[in-house]
Amino acid sequence: MMDENFFKIRAYVNAARALEMSDIDVNKNTPLSELKKIKGIGTHIAEQIKALAETGSLKLYEDLKNSIPPGLFEMMKIPKLGPKKIKYLYDNLAIASISELEYACIENKLLNLPNFGQKTQENILKGIELINRFKEKFLFASVVEEAQKLHEKIADSPFVIRSSLGGSIRRKNEIVKDIDIVASTDKPQEVMNLFTSVEEAEEVIAKGDTKSSIRLKSQINADIRTVSDSQYPYALHHFTGSKEHNTAMRLMAKKINIKMNEYGLFNDDKLIECKSEEEIFRVFAMDYIPPELRENIGEIEAAKNKKIPKLVDVKDIKGLFHFHTNRSDGNMTLEQACNELKKMGLKYCGVADHSKTASYAGGIRDEDIGSYLDEIDLLNSGIENFKIFKGIESDILSDGNLDYPDEILKKFDFVIIAIHSNFHMSQKLMTERIVRAMSNKHSTILAHPTGRLLLARDPYDVDIIEIIDAALEYKVDLEINASPFRLDLDWRACKY
The missing domain is CATH 3.30.460.10 (Beta Polymerase, domain 2)
Incomplete structure (x- = not known):
């Protein structure tokens, strides 16, 4: 945004990544010489890190931040609107906030600007609508x-x-x-x-x-x-919510002449004493409903029938699939990632770097598949008490085909299939596209099935029931992507 030297920008990005990957616990007492030992950090950046650790602030950063109107940072939240275009709008139209940009789009002021046009203007307005919808969330x-x-x-x-x-x-x-x-x-x-x-x-x-x-x-x-x-259990239940769960609980209570609110349970104005949330549910002969399930999507009936499921806990997780290494867009080498997973107490993992279509993420080309698999085999032979499964995240093309031929896909232990492009298809075409990809005999896991990015991108239009049915037919697992930006498939769909 400030037209800084590309190599200077890259130096700071690389230094931040190197610092993140380093074992050094940086604090105000860390010697400058220790910082300079980190590969990718030179004297100048080491001095900046040292100053930040000692004072809690960085003059270079504060000066840079203060030189840019804060509204320009807000504009960075608009999908597909990058810093160069934002700076152009600021320099040429004095647009310094999202509201000013929205007005400019409504007035068609972007139509004749270089590298903008009708479609860009429409996309900006859609992005602003999305931001406004998720404001203060x-x-x-x-x-x-x-x-x-x-x-x-x-x-x-x-x-x-x-x-x-x-x-x-x-x-x-x-x-x-x-x-x-x-x-x-x-x-x-x-x-x-x-x-x-x-x-x-x-x-x-x-x-x-x-x-x-x-x-x-x-x-x-x-x-x-x-x-x-004495009111605490009732208040805790009430203020945990959700509103829909609370409404359903009150209606259920009313049917047996019990009044329920944040102050208590009352039978003919006489308090039914409960010392915990568990006791509240026992009054209704129900299993305890964990807070995570209180959405009024069947949990009350399940609790009555003693069918509340056991929720997955961190200690239940023994391994994970679908992560990327620095062969595509990950930060770690495969060995570094596996060592970190072992430290977490996991017993296995499935590495699945991006495929060739994801060139923006450094996806693996056909000719590099052999060395990718060889690296996994070599590490598997030397790592103790840990198993690495060989996988790939293969892009689903617009017609439902995968972007690798069968002779490559058959070399993997598992194949994750995923959509990373052409999100705006009709529900019918998008569903057919995904189902066709799932029917491929090599498909093992469907990644982030609805494509949502929380607070950033709506799910694409897809018949999730048909997708789940197809998953059963073709024996393809549906991923619940653990990225806090995705959490896709939505857990509520798992009830089906």
């Missing part, structure tokens, strides 16, 4: 750590008896709007004072006797609700 993975730390400060207070995160954070929704905390206390004002004075708070939105709201410096809102300890 956050990825769970981007805020959960901050939420946990904020809750810990409340939980550690001597004035708090019991506490928990609530709302969409507790339900581990993929996308969250705010942070909710529920706490029991005999000193609500002390808890309110603590909550509204935490260092993370940028603004106190509201401060009451039992409820307060703040905006954190990260721009997410946080709310706290305090209750007496």
Whole structure:
């Protein structure tokens, strides 16, 4: 955006990657000589890292950031609108915000600009619509750590008896709007004072006797609700949600003459005492429903019939498939990745670098397949107590064919098939395209089946029921991609 020297930009990118991969724990006491030992970090960048570690800020970065209108950074969120075009719009039309850009598009001011035109203008408007739709929403993975730390400060207070995160954070929704905390206390004002004075708070939105709201410096809102300890189980259930789950629970309770709200369960105005959420569910002869399942998509009926599934825990995971190495767009060598996976306690992995069609990601060409497989075999022969399965992520072409011939695909232990282009087909054509790819005898796993990018790209139009039926017919596994930007297939579809 600032027309900096390409090689200077590349040097900083490479240094950041080298630092991320390094075993050195950089802090204010790290000697400059140690930083310079890291391959890819020269004297100048080492000095910048040292200054950042010692002071917590970097003058070069602050000066650069202050020289650019903040609205230009917001414009970077618009899909397919890169820094060069943003700078051109700023220099030539003085567009410095998303709202100014939207107005310019509506007024057709981009039509005659070089490298823009009608289609680009339409795509920009679609991107702005997407941003506005997801405004003030956050990825769970981007805020959960901050939420946990904020809750810990409340939980550690001597004035708090019991506490928990609530709302969409507790339900581990993929996308969250705010942070909710529920706490029991005999000193609500002390808890309110603590909550509204935490260092993370940028603004106190509201401060009451039992409820307060703040905006954190990260721009997410946080709310706290305090209750007496006897009310805590009911309040925790209520403020965990979801609204749909709570409504269904109240209707069920009403059928047996029980009133249910955040203050308790009442039978003819007499409190039914519950000391925990588990006891609330037992009142209705139900299994405990984990927060993650409280979406009113069948969990209440399942709990009545003692059929609540056991949720997968981290300790249940023994291996993983579908990751990339630096042969395509990964950051690590295969050996580095496997060593990290072993440290995590995993027993196996399936490496699946990008295929040749994904040239933007350094996909593996036909002539390089042999060396790719040889590297896996060599590492497999030397690594102990760990198994590497040989895979590839083969692109599904527009006609449903895969981008490698059978004689190459048959060399792999497994083949992941995936769509990375031509997202805007009709539902019929997109579904046929995917089903045809699944029918290939070498197809093992369908990656990110709906193509969504959370808060960035809607799923493509596909008949997911037909896809699941085809997966059963052709014995193709459906991936639940663990990237916090995807989490695709949506877990709710697994119920089918």
